[in-house]
Amino acid sequence: MKIKPSSVLSFAASALLFLSSIACLVLQPDLIAITPLWEFALAVSILTVALSAIINRIWRLGPSKVAVLSIDLLYVLAVFMLIFTGSLGPGFEIRSPLGIGASFGFKLVLPFLVLVASILTAKDSINMLYNYSQKGKQSLIFLAIRLSAVISLLILGGILFIIVYKGIWALSWQFLTEPPRKLGQAGGISTAILGSMWMVLGAMIVSAPLGIGAAIYLHEYSRNVRMNRFITIAVSCLNGVPSVVFGLFGLAFLVTHFGISLLSGSIILGLINIPTIILTSQEAIKSVPNSLREGSMALGATKWQTIKKVVLPSSMPGILTGLIIGVAKASGETAPIMWTAVTFTATPVQMIYGVIPNVLQPVNNLDYHLLNLIYFLGAWDVEKNAWGTALVLLILVLTTNMLAVLVRSYYRKKISW
């Protein structure tokens, strides 16, 4: 491939425009300093694109290419002229167009126009670099895919980074070990952490036997295909039920019997977890090869003995992964327990005989604590504590999830049939 300096130059100019305009859209700095640079880069890209079009003798490739190219160039020229003549100056604003209650100011419109211009010139210069071949199209699209992958990873990584960066300053030994005081403005979150842990433990006690049992039945016992299909559909339905609907269900059904209590919350979170556990356990049991079952049966073991001694132990890693994911999922739910299990005033979990928690009392919960702190944001100075709570919650959920990933990859290496 021949290197074409003009196309490379125009691509570099449009890359510069692209990055700077995105940065300006996100960070919203004062644009006065950067507009001359944009003017220059736009001028460079117009000239180089036009130059390489002439060098490549683009008119030989058909009128449609020429039309597209000239429309692109006209657009870029228009943006350049808007900046150059000063009609798109700092005072520019489109106020409430079409009756929408929003206005589009200079700081928003200019970077956006430049962004579009940069995308257009980048497209044209890559196309001309490859002489409008299929290869050019492919590298253009792969560039776009790579770019959007990078952007999405930046967004997701940025979310984690911000929480860690802001929350780390709120963390201290006191914060983790003291109960909240003055409606969360002072003190820590110890009761919330303990309450969350007990509730998740209760949820696992409810969901683990039901989920694993159902998975065993579906894969080992059930011979009725239609029935199996029916149960599978019910499981995926249950998996999709919005968490707030579970909250309504708990309010109508459980609260009337058990009151607002740890027990109601545990049962509801357990029900939410069942589909996750069934699906992961089913996968795990499915991956146990039939030869193991047949070997056990041939030795005279009954079906249940085979399951208990052969199938379950060898599918344990997968089932364990499912349980751990369930723990993470249950500790991140807020909506289902809002009306059924929690209270905001600091309530330690009371113990009966020092070991069994009193399941009929409401408890504190990390998610609900964070929700209330968010509600207080404008009124009181709780932002620091809110970041701290968010970080603790995130650490709890992500470390349990990471544990699941580690368990899976550890056993995947170890077990091989």
Place this chain on the structure above:
Amino acid sequence: MDLPRSSRIQLQRRYKEKFVEAVLFVCAMASIIIMLLIFFFLVREGLRAFVDVGILNLILGQKWHPAGDIYGMMPLIIDSLMITALALIINITIGLPLAIYLSELAGTEERDILKPAIELLAGVPSIVYGFLGIIILVSYLQSTFDLLTGRSILACSILLGIMFIPRMTTICEDSLRAVPSEFREGSLALGASSWQTIRHVVVPAASSGIIAAIILNIGSIIGETMAALLVVGNVPRMPSPLFNVFGQGATFTSVIASEMGEVARGSLHYQVLFAVGLVLLAVVSILSVLADLIRARIQKKFGGY
């Protein structure tokens, strides 16, 4: 008993086997029973709302005024539809290229790091997303578009769109990788470029998986509660003009979550909120069944997922 010892043990064993099977059967039926119980309780609590307000009035009514006992779900339906559509657009435009990148372009090592990391991110609790949305996104929109309040339909759409990227990416990536490599090799051997292979062979072959992912995501976007509650503004009125995404709105979930805490048990408002929950549940259940049917089709087609 004068049966010989061995046959007595055999009998005991058989009873034990039967007993275990029965217990496991009950476990398996639990999901169906729970599903039915949920429907039963929502219908029981919400039915009177449909009778008292009237089905058509309740669903097509244009006003939601709990103070005056006026309940119409139309604002909620319109807002939810707008949010779902916008969030889905954001979700697909970012999530699908990421999935294509992971399954087709990235190297093995890169994928081995990125895939678990993205799966990990799917576990971030929604309340944390809501918190970030309120602190960062809402104030950004407020200053950028010079809004009265940044809590808006747009904020909710962006937040939900970003929130479900990991789920979109994981499911799409799984179904892209489930496409047998013979397909790719065949296409490449015929002289197609790798983009042509992806565009005309891999993506169409994985299309049912991608569609299942999209349907599942529609369900989760409609059903997401905490993040929506915090950034949507909770003003249940029709957007005016209809395409105004910068105004405050309310979704099914946010209305239930914000108003249920204050209503008296058994009042009309309480029953109406259950009716809203019932509509939500019906919509989401239909979507789940649809996604499941599509997934079953894939399994038939490729024998795996």
